[in-house]
Structures are given as C-alpha cells and as structure tokens.
Amino acid sequence: KNQVEQSPQSLIILEGKNCTLQCNYTVSPFSNLRWYKQDTGRGPVSLTIMTFSENTKSNGRYTATLDADTKQSSLHITASQLSDSASYICVVSASGGSYIPTFGRGTSLIVHP
C-alpha cells in the first residue's frame, strides 16, 4: 500500500530560525514528489516538485531534498518568517499512468515572533 509519512506532526520555532521537515514514502514505482504549503483556510500551493533524478530543488527560502534510494525527502526552511506559519504537505505520485497522488498528513508549522 502506498503511504507517505511526515514528521514532526507539528513544530513551533522562533522567527529567523531554520527548520527541517521530513517525509518518508513507500509509493512505488516512484514518479515525483511535491511539497505544498497550505495556509489556514486556503488551498494548497506547490512549493517544489522533484523527479527521480533530482536531489535538491530550491524555491526562495525553501529547499527540498530527495533521496530516492531511502525514499526520504526533506523540506528546509531558512530564516523563517511569520508568514511561513502553515501546514506543509508532502505528496508523492506513482508512475504508470495514474495521476492520483498519495498525501501525507502534513506538518503544522508555527513561527513565533
């Protein structure tokens, strides 16, 4: 069964600090992995998308890594801002024609001033 596990479930950090969110998956055969940011009351917005051959991808202060061998990904947020407070969701898709992805439960990040 395809599964995506995220950790930690929630995280509180001070403004300006860095943090790293984790995502482990068992989706196979692997096609791509995406990180989404979901602000409260809003729809998810894509931060990064990585395929099998990509190890790192950055989007501003967000850097995602992918280790396809160990089936792990991380999302690193640098110099956090109050606006980073949101839920971060890891989404993994399998190859083979199906576009139905597997969602993680998300990590709830709160950035305090």
Next chain:
Amino acid sequence: SAVISQKPSRDICQRGTSLTIQCQVDSQVTMMFWYRQQPGQSLTLIATANQGSEATYESGFVIDKFPISRPNLTFSTLTVSNMSPEDSSIYLCSATERELGGELFFGEGSRLTVL
C-alpha cells in the same frame, strides 16, 4: 499553470439539505479531482471527475451522497447530499494536466458547516 476557482468559498447549511460546489479551471485539463479535508487532517480523495462519464469514487464515498458532474474539460461540480454535521469539512477541487508537467493545482476550497 492553471488557476482554479471554487464557489461558494464557504457556506452554513441545515441538516438534511444539499449543497453544490462549483469548480472552474482557466484552461482545459485532463483530470479533475475532488478532495475532502476535515479539521486538522490531510486531504482525502473523494473521486476523480471524468469528462462525459460517471465519476470514479474512492472507497468510502458513493455517488448517491456525492454526485459529481463534469460536462467539459474546464468545469466540474460536487454535490453534498442530505447533509449531516459529519459532512462539515473543506472540499477542494484540483486538476492536473500532462502538458503542465503533471503539476497538481488546487482551488481555494469550500468550507462547509452543517448545523
């Protein structure tokens, strides 16, 4: 990219009534999906909306409760029928298109409260 508009953005409904949520994409897309997100939870796929044919429902979701229409490649509706308080949730429309790199786009969601 694709821009997805959903309406209503929120509604408060009475038990036993039905509500139809509309989803409009600004470009033709191959696949459209409907998700439910309960408070504090991640997204759960309700069904894949198939253009011109019956939607494909996931386990635990049935057509009588969540009828879906998709008359063309840019529009879909989800109806939540005979609502109960347990249906209170955010309902999200999403779409993907191979020509867009397989990116999955989301609408802003429709927050439904059933009293």
